[in-house]
Amino acid sequence: MGIPRIALKIMNHKTALITGAARGIGLATTELFIEQGWQVAMVDRDADELNASAAKLNNAKPFVHDVSIPDQVNDMMASVQSHFGRIDAVVNNAGVADFGPIEQTDFQRWRTVMSTNLDGVFLVSQAATPALKETKGSLVNIASISGLRASTLRVAYGTSKAAVIQLTKQQAAELGEYGIRANCVCPGPVRTKLAMAVHTQEIIDAYHDAIPLNRYGSEKEIAELIVFLCTDKASYITGQVIASDGGFESTGVGLPALRVDITNLD
Secondary structure (H helix, E strand, O other): OOOOHHHHHHHHOOEEEEEOOOOHHHHHHHHHHHHOOOEEEEEEOOHHHHHHHHOOOOOEEEEEOOOOOHHHHHHHHHHHHHHHOOOOEEEEOOOOOOOEOHHHOOHHHHHHHHHHHHHHHHHHHHHHHHHHHHHOOEEEEEOOHHHOOOOOOEHHHHHHHHHHHHHHHHHHHHHHHHOOEEEEEEEOOEOOHHHHHHOOHHHHHHHHHHOOOOOOEOHHHHHHHHHHHHOHHHOOOOOOEEEEOOOHHHHOOOHHHHHHHHHHOO
16 A cells, blocks of 8 residues: 555655744744645643644644653654654744742752753754754754843853753754754744733833834744744755844943933934
């Protein structure tokens, strides 16, 4: 017997595996991949949210796994390959945003952040490498502006994201000979439901003052960059760290005061 026609259709379509896909940037990236004709393996440990999001989409299948647990990563990878037959891109988006002062960050809190934000990226990328070799695929790791510039309350979070940046460069250096590209996206402040729920107006105003474009980014704007890096249009781009942040990382300090001076010149 030959391969069923439905199975052939699945195997012939490019497949993206996205972690942390139940909401936010991961879900926006899933939707954009589907718009562009890809199929998506959606991975998240929040079963209820993941299944609810996947149920609204065509060409997407949910896989409930915790990327910080090696056995679950191996099981997830086997299930994705069994269903789709190929993996063309991996987006390591799953992350824990736990902020707190250095003195109040005990080792368990530190490890909780590192296990998902760093260990998860390593484990998923390593497990996906054999499949990516076959397709000469792409890795896109989601770090953060906090991995590029220090800020208060981010000793674990910022350090984990800085490590993801270095891990990406290692991946680009070692996996390039197989045709695998690895790049890192560092979102700046993004207007997610979570951010808007916890950011006071004072915090929002301070971010707007510090960002040259005077606004938060959107989830779709981050997704546009991620998807681009996974396509053939980015075929000669690897080992790069790209901040999608409205210019936040480039401005340093003192911008609000400078803007006041410029305004007074009008």
